[in-house]
Amino acid sequence: MSKLIDGVLVANSVKAEVKAEVEALKQKGISVGLAVILVGNNAASEIYVRNKQRACEAVGINSYKYLLSESTTEEELLALIEKLNGDSKVNGILCQLPLPSHINKSAVVSCIDPIKDVDGFNPQNAGKMLSSARCLLPCTPQGVIKLLDYYGIEIEGKNCAVIGRSDIVGKPMAVLLNERNATVTLCHSKTKDMKNILKNADIIVSATGKPRLVTADMVKAGAVVIDVGITRENGKLCGDVDFENVSKKASFISPVPGGVGPMTIAMLLKNTLKAAKLQNGEA
Numbered sequence: 038m039s040k041l042i043d044g045v046l047v048a049n050s051v052k053a054e055v056k057a058e059v060e061a062l063k064q065k066g067i068s069v070g071l072a073v074i075l076v077g078n079n080a081a082s083e084i085y086v087r088n089k090q091r092a093c094e095a096v097g098i099n100s101y102k103y104l105l106s107e108s109t110t111e112e113e114l115l116a117l118i119e120k121l122n123g124d125s126k127v128n129g130i131l132c133q134l135p136l137p138s139h140i141n142k143s144a145v146v147s148c149i150d151p152i153k154d155v156d157g158f159n160p161q162n163a164g165k166m167l168s169s170a171r172c173l174l175p176c177t178p179q180g181v182i183k184l185l186d187y188y189g190i191e192i193e194g195k196n197c198a199v200i201g202r203s204d205i206v207g208k209p210m211a212v213l214l215n216e217r218n219a220t221v222t223l224c225h226s227k228t229k230d231m232k233n234i235l236k237n238a239d240i241i242v243s244a245t246g247k248p249r250l251v252t253a254d255m256v257k258a259g260a261v262v263i264d265v266g267i268t269r270e271n272g273k274l275c276g277d278v279d280f281e282n283v284s285k286k287a288s289f290i291s292p293v294p295g296g297v298g299p300m301t302i303a304m305l306l307k308n309t310l311k312a313a314k315l316q317n318g319e320a
């Protein structure tokens with residue numbers, strides 16, 4: 038039976054660190070602020086934004102919410118971002134995805150000042166990440182690395198399989214694991230014989246949104262399995278991994294919910310703090 042990776046526990050420890058540092062900055066007269074922009078009425082996005090705001094409040098970060106109607110134009114959204122780029126109270130800017138189809142996501146992501154880009158999606162930050170330069174890193178992959186570190190799971194020299202190659206999870210996940218000296222195979226929907234690749238992996242990170250994609254026969258005994266996927270099935274949240282059976286084989290496994298999800302928000306808070314420190318010469 039595997040050991041459960043408790044994302045709530047680790048996220049709480051990250052949040053406690055952030056809270057203490059935010060408090061220390063306040064003592065120096067520096068407040069930390071995050072602007073969250075939501076365009077349109079996506080029910081899931083509304084919940085994410087609310088959760089992010091509550092998390093900010095809990096650690097003493099000021100949050101500024103901008104709820105824009107579905108009919109907001111790209112020009113209007115870019116104008117708001119430009120305004121926030123120039124607002125010294127705002128250290129981090131997050132524009133909740135997905136955006137309505139008439140708005141160009143790349144233009145929005147590129148408009149956010151890289152030093153306020155707490156999602157780490159701006160191409161300047163993505164480029165810096167690729168060249169191992171200091172930058173704001175995407176929250177979910179950063180959260181996965183934190184989970185591995187917290188549980189003392191060695192990454193260096195390990196065979197890692199990442200499933201999913203999105204710009205926000207899979208690709209940066211592969212880069213961060215490589216940065217930690219793992220040998221990484223990035224699998225996706227066109228990968229042939231994925232089972233063979235997974236069977237050879239010491240660490241598997243799955244981020245596809247396909248429930249029960251990773252089954253016990255694909256996993257090596259003693260492997261570490263991190264499930265990033267979140268899908269709602271019959272009102273219940275589930276991940277990419279057949280948890281019941283894989284947990285009998287893996288050495289460590291993260292559950293859904295309660296695994297990677299809480300880490301994403303914790304790392305957003307950490308990124309906001311880091312942005313504030315960078316902007317105030319405190320980093």
Ligand code: NAD
Pocket residue numbers: 177200201202203204205206207224225226227228244245246247250265266267268297298299301
């Ligand atoms: P995406 O849809 O952009 O990408 C999915 C990826 O999965 C693609 O690269 C695709 O090639 C791959 N894929 C699909 N079917 C596959 C298959 N059968 N075999 C191998 N690869 C396959 O998704 P995303 O934005 O990266 O999100 C992935 C999942 O992670 C979703 O369920 C999402 O909700 C979840 N997610 C969770 C968090 C969190 O905080 N826990 C954060 C972001 C995303």
